[in-house]
Amino acid sequence: MLFCDITLWYNHVMNKDRISVEQVKEVLQKLAGQEITRVWFSSGTYIFLEIGELHLECNPVSKKTHTKGDWTLGQVPYWRLLRGENVYFDSLDAELEELKKAAWSLENKKIVSVDVADTMTSVDVLLSSGTTIRFYRGKHDFFRLTYNHKSYLVVGEDGTPSFSHTEL
DSSP: OOOOOOOOOTTTTTTEEOOOHHHHHHGGGGGOOOOOEEEEEEEEEEEEESSSSSSSETTTTTEEEEEOEEEEEEEEEEEEEEEETTTEEEEGGOHHHHHHHHHHHTEEEEEEEEOOTSSEEEEEETTTSSEEEEEEEEOOOOOOOTTTEEEEEEEOOTTEEEEEBBBB
């Protein structure tokens, strides 16, 4: 049986702790060895990777359940797939169906490493298949990494990383 906690979600701009690029890199390394177990989209090309064991979570407002991984890496509008340095898929140039097909091919692949640029303009996720997912910073938040909805990593439009917390 699934139970819903009553949780208030605060905007990350109102409640966040600034962190260094080194801390971002340290947190992202926790994904190495984990498996991408589910890929989904929001608002067109915004990709989300559910990482680790899947479980059901309940939205405290709508009471609807959804499948989440131990980690969620996402809210990224612009991304590419590379083999070596050769781009073989670009989310900006793709039709929705080919975008979904390319993204779903990432499921059940293990993460070998995660590297964020010192300039906080891109993140490379190297997979066991040899494919690299490269996320790019856009006009809005760059990416988010959540774990158990206790706190999450946010990289803002100016490239400044921070931890953001949910409050009960």
